[in-house]
Amino acid sequence: MLMRIILTALPFLSLATASKDTCEWPSWQDALTTCHGPPSTYTVKASNGKGLGLFSAHDLDVGEIVMRETPPLKISPPEIVKGSGYPMPAVTKLVRKEFDTLSSAVQDEIMSLTYHITSSKEATMDKLGIIFRTNAYNSGKDIGLFPKIARINHSCRPNASYYWSDKLNKRIVYATRKIKKGEEVYVSYIPLLLTQEGRQKLLDRYGFKCSCDACAQERAAQDVSDERRTTIQKAFADFEPQLTLEPPRTKKARQQARKNAKASLQLTELVHQEGLADYFAKAYRVAAISHARVKDWKVAAIWANKGYELKYIEDPDSPYTMEMHNLTSNFIANWESELQVGQ
Ligand SMILES: [Zn+2]
Structure with a gap:
């Protein structure tokens, strides 16, 4: 019963695994990437x-x-x-x-x-x-x-x-x-986690001045966007060495892990505000692992599943998809045991 409730909360998990080999897709476009x-x-x-x-x-x-x-x-x-x-x-x-x-x-x-x-x-x-x-x-x-x-x-x-x-x-x-x-x-x-000036430098080799939505903004909005992208870039780099499932052992490490869990939610928020869909899954992975380190299994499972959903859509066979699938299963199992202990 418990597993059913969890899978209802995480619908994609059951949909994706069930439809992987059947090429069924609930839209006018009846083909998965593998078809x-x-x-x-x-x-x-x-x-x-x-x-x-x-x-x-x-x-x-x-x-x-x-x-x-x-x-x-x-x-x-x-x-x-x-x-x-x-x-x-x-x-x-x-x-x-x-x-x-x-x-x-x-x-x-x-x-x-x-x-x-x-x-x-x-x-x-x-x-x-x-x-x-x-x-x-x-x-x-x-x-x-x-x-x-x-x-x-x-x-x-x-x-x-x-x-x-x-x-x-x-x-x-x-x-x-x-x-x-x-x-x-x-x-x-x-790569998009650069200021407008930094992006234009990279685009020079294609021989055009970018006039996309992000580059055509007013100066003030441009400054906010630059700041967001720089912050997101730095946050990803700071998180990288801490993305381990190893539980924190010292009091200081536990405090840091709690801070990280909070910061990971701010990171996902920033990536959404900036509309950088290319980086959503990466941010969800950070949020999932950061919450697993403070044993918040429910939140960890939800973020891992969101990341899995995006990675599955992108490429069902990639190692990243597999990783997010395994993390989701692992966190659901921990969440389940936690609920059973609490009964
Ligand atoms: Zn642009």
Whole structure:
């Protein structure tokens, strides 16, 4: 009876484990990330001041798939040169070899992608290599080019994210916030826990000035946002060495653990206020483990399950999903024993 009550309180736990292999999904989109056959959920059209952009063709809920794409062009990267990354001539040679095997339609699609030249020397280089550098992603052990995904513009407060699935040989883009039909889909090209100035420095290599919702705010709102992002970044770094399930042994350590539990809730609040969906699961993990260390099993289980829910949506097979699943089970078991002792 007790387990049933707990599972009612944590509905996703039972839903996710039950539906994992059946490809049932309670929406118009009847496919989980592990199913094949991408639904057509987007259109590509002009985006104000940003060239082309990708727009949702449906209302999408958190976790629903925007698109999945198999890279038509993939290379095994050459050896990295210390301090300067992959050598461009070697990359370009590999890319050119693969490119020549593609149909002319795919070749045209690739050559129409945007690219950014960072020096005058590059102006004389093979444009294909520069297009590849601007648009390619690490894809398992390889580097792949995804011409359709490359149409998704950047935002410092994105509504979608993506991951590479070795199993499907696809990059999968999914909504991290609710997206309305007709709304533009955005991902982030960079780490987001930086000030506006810091983000723009990283975006310079893509050759555009960011004018997303977060960057276009009034100065005062911008300062608040900068402060929040800096605080979140510092909090994650401060928490990292303390994220252990080892119980605190000394009085001082117990006091610190209590402080941490409180601070972890402030951290989740800040990440929500800043609308950084990409970091929700990371904050939930901090809250879950911090509450486990003070043996607040109920709160720990709820945060772990929230983290599991997000990680499962993102990639059911990832080690992070597994970790959050195990933490949820562990904390529920402790919560259950605590309730039994109290009876
Ligand atoms: Zn921005």
